[in-house]
Amino acid sequence: MAEENKVSQRVLEIVKVKGPVIPVQISTEIRISILLASAILSELVSNKQLKLSSLKVGSTPLYYAQGQEEKLQGYVKYLHDKEKKAYELLKSLLVLRDKALEPVVRVALRQIKDFASQLHVQAGGDVEVFWKWYLMTNEEAEPLIRKLLEAGKAVKKEETQKTILPKEVKKDAGEFIKKVMEYFGSNRIEVVERIENKKKTEAEFIISVPSPVGSIKYYCRAKDKKACNDGDLSSVYVQGQSKKLPALFLTTGKLTKKATAMLEKEFSTINVKQI
Numbered sequence: 331m332a333e334e335n336k337v338s339q340r341v342l343e344i345v346k347v348k349g350p351v352i353p354v355q356i357s358t359e360i361r362i363s364i365l366l367a368s369a370i371l372s373e374l375v376s377n378k379q380l381k382l383s384s385l386k387v388g389s390t391p392l393y394y395a396q397g398q399e400e401k402l403q404g405y406v407k408y409l410h411d412k413e414k415k416a417y418e419l420l421k422s423l424l425v426l427r428d429k430a431l432e433p434v435v436r437v438a439l440r441q442i443k444d445f446a447s448q449l450h451v452q453a454g455g456d457v458e459v460f461w462k463w464y465l466m467t468n469e470e471a472e473p474l475i476r477k478l479l480e481a482g483k484a485v486k487k488e489e490t491q492k493t494i495l496p497k498e499v500k501k502d503a504g505e506f507i508k509k510v511m512e513y514f515g516s517n518r519i520e521v522v523e524r525i526e527n528k529k530k531t532e533a534e535f536i537i538s539v540p541s542p543v544g545s546i547k548y549y550c551r552a553k554d555k556k557a558c559n560d561g562d563l564s565s566v567y568v569q570g571q572s573k574k575l576p577a578l579f580l581t582t583g584k585l586t587k588k589a590t591a592m593l594e595k596e597f598s599t600i601n602v603k604q605i
Contacts, residue, residue: 337362341370342395345380350394350401352387384443385409400465402444412438417445420463425474428459433574453479455544506554507533510580513605522547531555534569537578549575552605556583563589563597570600580605 341356348355356367371393374380381399383392387408394401406417416438420426428436439446439461449460449471460478462471510533514521518540525534531554538545549570553562558581570577577600585593585602593602 338370338374341367342374342379345371345374345393346395349380349398350383350392350405352390352392354390384441399444409442410438413442417442420446420461424463424466425471425478426461427475427478428461430478449475451475451479506531506552506582509582509605510552513580513603520545536573536575539578547575548578548601549573550578550580552580554582557586558583558589559586560589560592563592563600563602566600567597577601578603 337360340360344356344359345351348359353364353367353371356362356371357364371380375382375393380393380395383394383402383405385392385402385405385408387405392402392405406414409417412434416435419435420439426435426439428439431439440448445464446461447464447466449462449468451458451460460471460475462468462474513519514537520538521535522538523536525536527534533552535550535552537548537550539548549566551566551569555562558579562581563579563585566577566579579600579602581602581604584604593600
């Protein structure tokens, strides 16, 4: 037992001097098997004397001591390309607002746990996810988060004003758009974003729909068409999935029999309303 403790202590000393390390480095340094080196390192992590990285060199994580976190940046080359881009973005901006990011960046940030610290921030009635650079303290991140929230409010206010002013409605494609806006107004739905669509018989939005548990974002497509088919539903479904949002389909007409049947099965996640 005394000999085991001695070896364990020796491993700890090596990591404190040379960390981050992988088991093969310990194995070479003190001439023990990689299996034994891995076991000792794992035990030191369990005892909270060492830390274990999420990042892997090949298939092996790194072992490091408190205070060696900055040295992990030397292993960024082992990240996948999308993860590297997310790493560089966060390192540059220090704080990122999750819902403002592309889906691929959001996924990548969740993979680089060594460099991206997730924060849950109370914003109005919602709890939002933010990401901070791992070497920043929460106190240092706070003013940057506040700036992002204030900037978001300013943009949201401007977009909302544009959608509710009568002049803006009149400039749009006539009676069809008026019907859509009236539906939004009567159901207390807020337009977060108007998506460009050159078709006069269609309009696309990102909307915020009130619910008992708070506002929920939807992808919405409105279509001025007497009979909407399964192709119309399929297009709405694909767009909703690509934006990772539930879908609302507004139509001035009705669904064909085939579309109605598919709505109950393949497209059951789409909410269809006639306006």
